[in-house]
Amino acid sequence: MKTDILIIGGGSIGLNCAYYLLKSGRGVTILESKEIPKASAAFGNAGQIVPSHIIPLAAPGVVTSALKWMLNPQTSAFGMKIRPDAKYISWLIQFARSCTEANLKRGIQPMQRLGQLSAINFQKLIQEEKFECHYQRTGMITIFKDEKTFEAGKHEGEMLQKHGIEIEVLDKNRLHTLEPILRDDVIGGVHCTGDAFLNPSMFLKSLYERVRAMGANIFENTPVIGFEISNGKITKVKTKTQEFEAEQIILATGAWSSMLARDLKIKIPIQPARGYSVSMSAPKQMLRHAFTLGDLHVAVTPFGNILRATGRLEMGEFSTTPNQTWIRRLENFMREYFNFDDDVKMIDSWAGLRPVTPDGIPIIGKSPLHSNLTIATGHAMVGLTMGPATGQLVSELVNGKETSIDINAFRLERFL
Numbered sequence: 208m209k210t211d212i213l214i215i216g217g218g219s220i221g222l223n224c225a226y227y228l229l230k231s232g233r234g235v236t237i238l239e240s241k242e243i244p245k246a247s248a249a250f251g252n253a254g255q256i257v258p259s260h261i262i263p264l265a266a267p268g269v270v271t272s273a274l275k276w277m278l279n280p281q282t283s284a285f286g287m288k289i290r291p292d293a294k295y296i297s298w299l300i301q302f303a304r305s306c307t308e309a310n311l312k313r314g315i316q317p318m319q320r321l322g323q324l325s326a327i328n329f330q331k332l333i334q335e336e337k338f339e340c341h342y343q344r345t346g347m348i349t350i351f352k353d354e355k356t357f358e359a360g361k362h363e364g365e366m367l368q369k370h371g372i373e374i375e376v377l378d379k380n381r382l383h384t385l386e387p388i389l390r391d392d393v394i395g396g397v398h399c400t401g402d403a404f405l406n407p408s409m410f411l412k413s414l415y416e417r418v419r420a421m422g423a424n425i426f427e428n429t430p431v432i433g434f435e436i437s438n439g440k441i442t443k444v445k446t447k448t449q450e451f452e453a454e455q456i457i458l459a460t461g462a463w464s465s466m467l468a469r470d471l472k473i474k475i476p477i478q479p480a481r482g483y484s485v486s487m488s489a490p491k492q493m494l495r496h497a498f499t500l501g502d503l504h505v506a507v508t509p510f511g512n513i514l515r516a517t518g519r520l521e522m523g524e525f526s527t528t529p530n531q532t533w534i535r536r537l538e539n540f541m542r543e544y545f546n547f548d549d550d551v552k553m554i555d556s557w558a559g560l561r562p563v564t565p566d567g568i569p570i571i572g573k574s575p576l577h578s579n580l581t582i583a584t585g586h587a588m589v590g591l592t593m594g595p596a597t598g599q600l601v602s603e604l605v606n607g608k609e610t611s612i613d614i615n616a617f618r619l620e621r622f623l
């Protein structure tokens with residue numbers, strides 16, 4: 208089958224690429240190995256639109272913190288699968304080496320620009336398309352019980368402010384006035400007032416339906432299993448039942464990207480980082496903001512009649528079966544910060560795979576080895592947030608336009 212643009216992967220990034228490409232007048236086909244939007248790592252995620260998350264995952268102090276957390280397995284935000292796999296070990300070494308001041312400096316401004324572009328695009332997209340997804344712009348508050356972590360949170364807030372992120376430090380009184388449902392031992396918070404949140408599965412479903420209505424040809428349960436390449440051009444994309452020929456191809460396969468890269472004979476260093484979510488019925492007094500429990504690195508978000516907690520980052524884990532011990536812990540962490548009524552109950556649990564690069568910065572750009580391939584992956588903790596900006600940038604690249612922001616820091620070439 209012949210098509211103009213072929214997008215591989217129908218997750219957060221693939222759907223956004225489809226939307227902006229269709230808007231620019233291009234014809235789009237999507238190949239998704241499972242079901243859209245259920246297969247996406249964004250389906251059961253925290254739904255936080257956090258342009259304030261501009262610090263790359265590989266930042267100074269991360270390795271030390273990860274080791275410290277692992278000594279306390281009951282509450283550790285971090286876990287790691289031991290896998291005797293040379294690529295995985297080399298990725299871990301590369302990640303540890305990237306946790307430097309230099310990587311932070313290199314990544315923070317590009318992440319800030321990407322986040323700001325996405326925040327603007329999100330507002331426009333949801334307003335123009337009238338998506339029903341409980342989108343709210345009251346910001347995200349990181350809250351603390353521990354004095355020391357609160358101080359560290361304030362310090363990080365000051366740093367973010369220097370990079371143009373709007374921050375308000377909330378003392379106990381102000382915080383409890385804003386959110387009376389908080390437990391008394393929560394001592395303060397740092398409010399990122401420019402952040403927002405929404406129900407991610409409702410958002411993805413709306414986007415999926417919109418791109419279909421705009422004319423996208425969508426093939427679900429159709430994994431890509433191989434390629435034919437001739438003179439540096441991908442001439443065929445193979446599935447079990449069909450072959451596709453496309454003018455331009457977009458690789459947006461999230462945590463699975465390095466597997467497809469092998470067949471493309473290019474190195475895309477992505478490893479999965481599994482995380483969990485637990486969804487609860489709404490308390491009578493519903494939360495008005497999105498939260499991060501700063502002492503535990505757990506996100507808590509209200510949408511409609513669902514309250515969700517997400518957490519854990521388990522490196523190198525490909526299974527999406529939720530670990531019930533962690534699901535119960537997430538529920539308990541939430542109860543330790545908020546006063547719920549007795550009838551608040553767990554209604555669902557889920558696990559998803561974040562796609563992570565060794566420097567914690569996404570990959571967005573043209574393939575250096577294939578004339579008709581664009582790569583958009585590696586968004587780690589912020590692939591929902593950065594979706595609309597990435598979609599716009601990919602559309603600009605494919606259409607040969609100047610990109611709205613400088614994408615040099617995102618190019619794959621940094622790993623080659």
Ligand SMILES: Cc1cc2nc3c(=O)[nH]c(=O)nc-3n(C[C@H](O)[C@H](O)[C@H](O)COP(=O)(O)OP(=O)(O)OC[C@H]3O[C@@H](n4cnc5c(N)ncnc54)[C@H](O)[C@@H]3O)c2cc1C
Pocket residue numbers: 215216217218219220221238239240241246247248249250251252253254255256257429430431432459460461462463467480481482483484506517518558559560561562583584585586587588589590591592593
């Ligand atoms: C617990 C948790 C909480 C999170 N919270 C947030 C949050 O609050 N805010 C935020 O911004 N981000 C959050 N994230 C991160 C975000 O969900 C991811 O960064 C994002 O989903 C990545 O988007 P993607 O399109 O690259 O990958 P995905 O959304 O995973 O999509 C990739 C798609 O490619 C498909 N695919 C794979 N291989 C093939 C193949 N061979 N052929 C065809 N299709 C294929 C997959 O089935 C999948 O549907 C969270 C993630 C987790 C796990």
